[in-house]
Amino acid sequence: xxxxxxxxxxxxxxxxxxxxxxxxxxxxxxxxxxxxxxxxxxxxxxxxxxxxxxxxxxxxxxxxxxxxxxxxxxxxxxxxxxxxxxxxxxxxxxxxxxxxxxxxxxxxxxxxxxxxxxxxxxxxxxxxxxxxxxxxxxxxxxxxxxxxxxxxxxxxxxxxxxxxxxxxxxxxxxxxxxxxxxxxxxxxxxxxxxxxxxxxxxxxxxxxxxxxxxxxxxxxxxxxxxxxxxxxxxxxxxxxxxxxxxxxxxxxxxxxxxxxxxxxxxx
Ligand code: NAD
Numbered sequence: 617x618x619x620x621x622x623x624x625x626x627x628x629x630x631x632x633x634x635x636x637x638x639x640x641x642x643x644x645x646x647x648x649x650x651x652x653x654x655x656x657x658x659x660x661x662x663x664x665x666x667x668x669x670x671x672x673x674x675x676x677x678x679x680x681x682x683x684x685x686x687x688x689x690x691x692x693x694x695x696x697x698x699x700x701x702x703x704x705x706x707x708x709x710x711x712x713x714x715x716x717x718x719x720x721x722x723x724x725x726x727x728x729x730x731x732x733x734x735x736x737x738x739x740x741x742x743x744x745x746x747x748x749x750x751x752x753x754x755x756x757x758x759x760x761x762x763x764x765x766x767x768x769x770x771x772x773x774x775x776x777x778x779x780x781x782x783x784x785x786x787x788x789x790x791x792x793x794x795x796x797x798x799x800x801x802x803x804x805x806x807x808x809x810x811x812x813x814x815x816x817x818x819x820x821x822x823x824x825x826x827x828x829x830x831x832x833x834x835x836x837x838x839x840x841x842x843x844x845x846x847x848x849x850x851x852x853x854x855x856x857x858x859x860x861x862x863x864x865x866x867x868x869x870x871x872x873x874x875x876x877x878x879x880x881x882x883x
């Protein structure tokens with residue numbers, strides 16, 4: 617029996633990747649694709665949005681029926697939509713894989729309430745490599761004392777509107793967790809002019825923007841006479857889609873609750 621999977625935000629950049637990934641797996645069946653009523657993707661065959669081959673599933677605007685029908689729904693949309701989707705997931709006991717970023721704390725709290733009824737995987741970066749990098753950064757930071765300066769450098773495409781990236785901040789949180797300090801107290805998110813010397817224990821961030829870079833992150837541990845650099849480079853958005861599909865497969869066997877990619881990866 618193939619797993620019945622749906623995609624919300626099907627017409628989006630990530631939505632199309634997710635459709636392609638689900639259609640390519642042998643153990644999943646695409647049972648629905650939803651987008652906003654005003655989306656240009658409305659009524660289109662979901663296969664045409666991704667592989668160019670029709671698959672017989674047409675994009676529609678009814679998430680209620682999708683969540684009732686699917687065993688798992690992949691959601692890379694917008695925060696306000698994702699909160700509504702989480703309520704539907706709770707009603708339908710549907711696995712909900714959330715890649716949407718920019719959720720406010722009260723929105724996360726609403727998702728946590730929904731997760732009392734169904735498994736929800738919440739991960740601002742679904743790439744398996746980035747999540748492994750976070751675990752490595754925490755371990756390295758725990759092993760080194762504050763004589764090793766931590767700097768986090770990220771580069772993204774020219775259209776990105778926020779800085780540092782959510783992933784860079786996540787890496788900062790991982791480093792801070794390793795050192796058992798609070799990132800908010802140690803983060804230096806920008807430097808300009810006469811900044812004075814670097815304080816021991818600071819966790820610095822540097823942001824680069826340009827071209828079509830999908831996402832590069834490097835965490836530098838700079839000591840006296842030696843330096844460790846841990847780098848992840850995303851070459852394509854399909855790594856996020858592959859991570860989401862893996863998360864859905866994993867979550868189908870879980871009890872209700874909020875899970876992260878670290879849970880999915882068993883880290
Ligand atoms: P996008 O704008 O290309 O796509 C978003 C899609 O969601 C659009 O098709 C839009 O019409 C649809 N949508 C919005 N409101 C909706 C609603 N109420 N119901 C149904 N569909 C709705 O954006 P994108 O680049 O695909 O990114 C989407 C989200 O995923 C963003 O929050 C982005 O930051 C995040 N993202 C997460 C990861 C990750 O690994 N977790 C990776 C990449 C992007």
